[in-house]
Amino acid sequence: MSNLANPTSTEAPKKPVFMDFAAKDGEYKRKASSFRDQISRKAGAKFAPEKGRYHLYVSFACPWAHRTLITRKLKGLEDIIYVSVVDWFFDNNGWRFDPEGKIPGSTKDDLYNVKYLGDLYRKAEPGYEGRFTVPVLWDKKTETIVNNESSEIIRMLFTEFDDIIDEKYRGINYYPENLRSQIDEINGWIYDDINNGVYKTGFATKQEVYEDHVTILFKSLDRIETILKNSDGPYLLGKEFTEADLRLYPTIVRFDPVYVQHFKCNIGMIRHDFPHIHKWLRHLYWDIPAFKDTTNFEHIKNHYSKTHVKYNPFGITPLGPVPHIYPKEK
Known part of the structure; x- marks a missing residue:
C-alpha cells in the first residue's frame, strides 16, 4: 500500500443534510442556469472584456466549474480573471467559503467576505430563490452575476479576451468554425449520456431508472472508446484538441475515484x-498542466462522499482507488 494517499482527517458533517435530487418518477432532472449574459468584445457591450473586472467563483469538486478553471489556464487568463474557491462541503445553505483557511485549496470570498455563495446570488438579485451553483462569473463594476452556465462561460473565455491577453494565447479557439458541427454533435450526447448521465445514474431512486441510465452511460463510454481508437490523433476529433475534449475530461477524471462507487457506475472502470x-485521460492530465493543476482529488472525493448524506449517511470517504490516476507508463 505504498501508493496510498494520506487519508483525510476531515470529519463527516454533524448536521444532517437532506437533498432530494430525483423527482417522484425516480429521474434526476437538472435545472437550467439562471444568469445568461455575455462578455463581448463588440463596441458598446454591457459587459466588455477588461483586466481585473471579472471574478470567477468555483469549486474544485464541481465538474462544471472545473471546465472554466481549465479554460482560464489554457487561455492565459490567470492575471485577467481572479478566482475564489468555495469549500468542498455543500450544506443546506449551499456552497460556503473558507475564511479561516481550514480546507487546503479553498478561500474566503475575496470581494465581499460573505460566508455563502448564496449571499452573492441575493446581492445580484434580491429575493433570488433559485439554485446557488458554481461556476459564477461576477462583474465587479456592476456588482452582479454575468453568467453561471459553464458551457457559455468557457466560450467567452475562448475568444472575448483575446485583445488583452498575452499574444501567444490569442486566436486559440477550442470551438473553431470548421469543427463546430462535429463538436456540437458530440457534445450533445456526451452531455446527456456521460456528463449528466453519471448524475442521472447516481441520483436515480428507482431500480429501473438506474438500470436504464447506467446502461446508456456505458454504451456511450464504449462509443467514446471506439472514437478514440479510430482517431488519427490523441483527441476526440483527431489531432486538434477541442471543446469536446475539455467538456469530457472533468467527468472522466472523476469516474474511477468517485462515480464507480458513489454513483453505482460500476459496470467497468476507465x-x-x-x-x-485511459490513454487520452492520462495524456491530458500529465502532459497539459491546465488539467493536472486544476484537478483536486481531495476536494472531489470529500465533496461527493461527505455532502451527499442521503446516499452516504456516515460520510465515509473511500481511500481507493489507488492511485487516483495512473502514471502514463501504466
Missing part, C-alpha cells in the same frame, strides 16, 4: 476496461 479513454 483504468481497466477502456484503454483508449
Whole structure:
C-alpha cells in the first residue's frame, strides 16, 4: 500500500443534510442556469472584456466549474480573471467559503467576505430563490452575476479576451468554425449520456431508472472508446484538441475515484476496461498542466462522499482507488 494517499482527517458533517435530487418518477432532472449574459468584445457591450473586472467563483469538486478553471489556464487568463474557491462541503445553505483557511485549496470570498455563495446570488438579485451553483462569473463594476452556465462561460473565455491577453494565447479557439458541427454533435450526447448521465445514474431512486441510465452511460463510454481508437490523433476529433475534449475530461477524471462507487457506475472502470479513454485521460492530465493543476482529488472525493448524506449517511470517504490516476507508463 505504498501508493496510498494520506487519508483525510476531515470529519463527516454533524448536521444532517437532506437533498432530494430525483423527482417522484425516480429521474434526476437538472435545472437550467439562471444568469445568461455575455462578455463581448463588440463596441458598446454591457459587459466588455477588461483586466481585473471579472471574478470567477468555483469549486474544485464541481465538474462544471472545473471546465472554466481549465479554460482560464489554457487561455492565459490567470492575471485577467481572479478566482475564489468555495469549500468542498455543500450544506443546506449551499456552497460556503473558507475564511479561516481550514480546507487546503479553498478561500474566503475575496470581494465581499460573505460566508455563502448564496449571499452573492441575493446581492445580484434580491429575493433570488433559485439554485446557488458554481461556476459564477461576477462583474465587479456592476456588482452582479454575468453568467453561471459553464458551457457559455468557457466560450467567452475562448475568444472575448483575446485583445488583452498575452499574444501567444490569442486566436486559440477550442470551438473553431470548421469543427463546430462535429463538436456540437458530440457534445450533445456526451452531455446527456456521460456528463449528466453519471448524475442521472447516481441520483436515480428507482431500480429501473438506474438500470436504464447506467446502461446508456456505458454504451456511450464504449462509443467514446471506439472514437478514440479510430482517431488519427490523441483527441476526440483527431489531432486538434477541442471543446469536446475539455467538456469530457472533468467527468472522466472523476469516474474511477468517485462515480464507480458513489454513483453505482460500476459496470467497468476507465483504468481497466477502456484503454483508449485511459490513454487520452492520462495524456491530458500529465502532459497539459491546465488539467493536472486544476484537478483536486481531495476536494472531489470529500465533496461527493461527505455532502451527499442521503446516499452516504456516515460520510465515509473511500481511500481507493489507488492511485487516483495512473502514471502514463501504466
